[in-house]
Amino acid sequence: MLGILIAIAISWLLLRLIEKKTLVVLGMCPVPKRLKQFSIGFLISAVCCILIQYLEAYLKSSDWIFNKAILSQTILHSFWWDFKSVLTEELIFRGALLYILIQKIGSNKSLLISAIAFGVYHWFSLGVIGNVVAMVLIFIGTGVMGYAWALAFYKTKSILLPFGLHLGWNFIHNTIFSQGPLGEMLLIAKGGHELTEWNSLLNFVSGMVIIPFLILIYVTYFVKKENDLNLTVN
Template identity: 40%
Template sequence: MLGLLVIIVVSWGLLHLILNKNIESIGIVPSGKRTIQFVIGMVFIMIITLLNIYIETIVLDIDWKLQYSINYHSILNSFVYHLRSALTEDLVFRGAILYILINKLSVNWGLLISALCFGIYHVFSYGLTEARIITILYVILITEFTGYVWAYTFHKTRSIMLGLGFHLGINLMNTFFFESQPYGELIFKAISKTQLTDWSWLGFNLFKGLFPTVITLFTVKLSLSYDLNLFKTKQSIISNETIV
């Protein structure tokens, strides 16, 4: 919790010193609209992730076993852990620094730099620095594309809340089915599945990694095209520039 507080204070300082803005510029202060964005983002991505798991179950012929005793305390702890983790990463990669990059460089450069840093960060956070190059490139590609879509969402909504919902929802849903530290296989455990190799493995994992983010990007763009008040803002993230 102290780390989050430090990030918020540093973010506030950077925004004030460089752009003469306050922390509200990144849409972190809760409001009715932002809370709805957060909930919609979390529920939406959990449904998409569940669909992705269903497809994986069909393709790999996975046999799932329902945990004999579901630990609801662990599920709550997992929610809190992943909320804190997602908020920390979103403040670092899709908070003040992204806001500053967009204003000082351009929207495209800001989104690309944020996404690339997010991708490279996951190589270290997953402990893959000594992994095969194909594994490293795969992780960078998947997480970079995901980071780009979430950064795009931040730019369009002028708030971290919708992206934060996406981030929390996908991480939380995966802990219900897959091994993860410190929480994993909270509800189901795979007891058997088909193993893919070579190009089949690569093709399926590219689909598995990209599918939720592609659907997310399509849905966000569709929502914006219909000018839904819940998502679109009257002002762009760039200082004093109005969206046309």
């Protein structure tokens, strides 16, 4: 929680000093329109993540079983962990810094810078430095996803759509399918076999390349661009 408070405080300070604006320009106010954008984003990413998890289960010939030992408090704790980590990343990569960049150098360069920074960040967060193939694929996947989420911020004038897209993926991946750092959660993989080299590549490319491009297509063609007059009133 401290990290979020620090990120919010730094965001407020940067906006105040550089643009003479407040946090309102980030579109964080949970009015119905923004909540709808958040919910749609969450649902789209959640469905995409579910499809990827079942693709992996199919390739492994494994099953997903319910974790009977899981407690509701554990699920809530995991959700809160996902919520905090996602919000912190959104404030860093799709928050005040992106807003200021857009005002200073325009949207095209700003979105690209945000995407590159997000891709490089995941080299470190996923621990793939030195593995060239993994670095390239992760940079493409997280970079494209980062670009899509940055574009969502730019088009809606709000952080809530990218936040929903981001949280939907992380929550399903980490809390529902137990793929995160917190260990076994709601569903646990049972049985199956190790993926062959080609099946492993197919699974990896599907999750890290195909899905990000599908999200980008959604944001590009199906998310309406709002005008600047809507920046602070919706």
